[in-house]
Amino acid sequence: MTQQHPRLREFKFTLYRIFRNPSAIIGFSLLFIFAGVALFAPQIAPPKYPHNPYLMPHKGFSPTPKPPSQTNIFGTTSGQYDIFYGVVWGTRTAFKIGMFVVGIAAFVGVTLGAVSGYLGGIVDEALMRITDVIWAIPTLVLAMAIIVAFGRGLDKVMIALALVGWRWYVRVIRSEILTLRDQDFVQAAKIMGVSDLKIILRHILPNAIYPVLIMASMDMGSMVITASFLSFVGLGAPKGYADWGQMVALARNYIVGPPGDPLKFWYAIVIPGGCIVLFVLAWNLIGDALRDAFDPKLRRR
């Protein structure tokens, strides 16, 4: 074997372990497609209102969805919004929601959890009690309260989700750190006079971060579902905003078609709904694969 830098070798090995798993391949392919769509949204579906591309274009106001045609290849949903456009730009929305919420939640949660777990004592006690209080707040109720107070909007939903999302991360990282803190290599670093901050950054977090990665990837899915749900019940994105949940909501009255043809408006529900399902599935498959790949029991030797 030619000499490679060990980090590269290790990285390759991790990749190998991840992609050994078929679910990782499916998950990452799906994610790759979604990411491509999100990235090239302006090319795939050129916006009609360049300063507000998330607004779905619509021709007319007829509440009845129209089937796929030359002009609207995925058809139109209630209010004549173009489903294709909505799906493409909705991908961006989904990534926006997921990344913002999970990013904030993971950052806040990891910081608080690390501090709490490593310092212990009163700091830990206080932080854990605060977390307990946050645990008592139901996400949906908080979201509704914020929306009632500050008005409807996707940004409010994201803030509400981020406000409660971190509590998971605190618990996970704290329990990881509690076990790591007593590990011999951390003790060894301590007797060598390494500072606390360095111990956290170099010894503890690199070993504790994997459960967070796994959780974050699962969370990307579930946050998008929650946001979609809020949009569906009319608390999230405003009407006409390119958001999958919002599009399902628009088609709410057309889930079952007229008597005799119950599947008549399938495209209005199945296309945006399918996007949500696939998006969540992609992240869950990735999370599963990561879990298998990072399982310490299965690591070599």
Add this chain to the structure above:
Amino acid sequence: MAKLLETVDLVTNFYTYEGVVKALNKVSLVVDHGSTFGLVGESGCGKSVTVRSIMRIVQEPGRIEGGKVIVYLDERDKQAGIDLLQQSETYMESLRGDRISMIFQEPNAALNPTLSIGDQVSESFLFHQKKEMCTKIYEDLCAPECQLFYPIKKIQQAVYGMASNNPYAVSLKIMNKVPILKRWQKRLKKEAKKRAIDIIDKLGIPNPAQVVEQYPHNLSGGMKQRIVIAIALACNPVLLIADEATSNLDVTIQAQILELLRRLKEEVISSILLITHDLGVVAETCDRVGVMYAGNLCEVADVKELFGNPLHPYTRALLDAVPKFSVEKELKSIEGNVPNLVTPPPGCRFHPRCPRVMGVCPQTFPEMKEVKKDHMVACYLY
């Protein structure tokens, strides 16, 4: 002495994704009736895999690829060897924990944390000695000194009479499901509990009546290991396999358990196959010793012979590497490391570390030879 267990060219491989771990490479050993056979070697040399192959409980992704495991359960009948590798799984189930018992290093893994000690030991009796216990209860019931309300006595006699013929009869199985009739087992359970207390007492645990009410987490490691031994003994095994059964214990507790095993071998069990990495334990408890290295058995001899006149270079190196009591000598270390069994060295697996390696060594694997009476070595030097 008559053979009890014989393995012939046992080969076991593990199909891991890093490659095929050739864990056992033609291991042939013989355990006699009435002897204690010690299997020593460093960790990963295949001691556990050997006994797991013998019991056919090799874990995934392992497969026994060849060889024979012959047991001669009856000391007198020398012809009646049974090849365990050819037997059905049902047969193995009836053999494991019955005629051949096994205890492991970790007593926690063998005990159920949610059941009391008494329940676990008596369960073993209920499993293995049901018929015998039913017969005993039936005899007790028929005995003149049994003072029981007459009709009840009659009913119980009838039930236990039936059970002593066949404790797994369909009618009894049905009775076990019916709430009131289920209670016929009460006497049986009481008898099992009594036997559990007896055996725990016999193993030298103080206050057995109190211990049976406790749960595994109430007991120390040594006590737990003794309970595991009690469970293993419930069925009068002819062979007890102890895989590092004392390695996790403190020296003084280890001494207690070894003493116990020695006593049990005299009184209850016929033979013990003791697996350990501690040469001291072997020297103290075994009659015959096999030394393993990297999936090979390299030397088999009687204890005195092996420690007094080790022949295989590995055995010698190993004996030179452990600190002794009476001699003050610089410890010699064996250079290098135990090889990875995915790509074991060709020929004699010890050759990269052997101080006396010769030209033939890396080429073909040396066969086991009897160089002296009862002293076998696999090395080209002999």
Add this chain to the structure above:
Amino acid sequence: MEKILSLKNLKKYYPILSGVFRREVNTVKALDGIDLDIYRGECLGVVGESGCGKTTTGKAIIRLHNPTSGHVYYFGKGIKSEEPVDITITKNFALKRLGIRGKLQMVFQDPTTSLNPRMLVKHIIAEPIKSQERMGGRELEDRVIALLKLVGLTRDHLLRYPHEFSGGQRQRIAVARAIATDPEFIVLDEPTSALDVSVQSQILNLLKSLQQTLNLTFMFVTHHLLVVKYISNRVAVMYLGKMVEIAETEVLFSRPVHPYTYALLSAIPIPEVEHKLGRIVLSGDVPSPVNPPEGCRFHTRCPFAIERCLQEEPLLEAVEAGHQAACHRKHHIEALIAENFGQNWISALR
């Protein structure tokens, strides 16, 4: 002989917390009054059964925990203090300022857990050096390579992760890390018990030679008496948070005094067939350190316990020069052993 460390009445009680409010309901008396002097340049073996407080003693000396009471005086050389420093009351940053942090080191039992699995060997060994002094990249690397050579590894091993090594090699890396800061004293907490026999001797010989070349003082914690016999000059026997006997190695193995030492000696499985000590099988288990027995802690298992042992705690007193034992009947034990277990027993030791 010059003292390097002196432990005075050292105690460590771990609280047992219970209930909703995590109130302290009881304490584990891990160390209950340890008095011990460690001399410069020696290798002191500490033996005893699991849970008797060996590791806790070692960790108190390098201040990995705060003892409940008592003192550990360090008579250091090349530190910024003329006076002996009481380690137990010196704050962490003060230890670092005085230059003591690097002088007292530890090697842990299991090299798999004592090396950070996500750091390269190079960084593992460089870390303690970097935390002591500033050094340029080249110079640092040279120093790391020199350390690796010292423990029998080569520069090829620099850029590898711990899991790519065998157990013995990992323990070598741990030793290299411990000697990186040029320490005076190292606690070796069962450094060979996770290793194979053939590798154990490599590490023991390595430690022995390092002690010579680097003028180190060792505290070698183990439960393996034969290893102690091989490596140490002096041995301290612990039982349930107390020192019960301290003596030179030859003395302890030929003329022990405490009944517990006899029991330990008889319990070691000796890999020699001619040499057999008789057995003194102790009944029962080590009592819990939460409620240690009154009087002599060993009386529940001691074959020679008398009335006085149940009431009065024996003190660690000199039997002869350099040999201390804590037993009320310390002058009679030899006769008692000969009487109960046969004269052979005594002669087998000599």
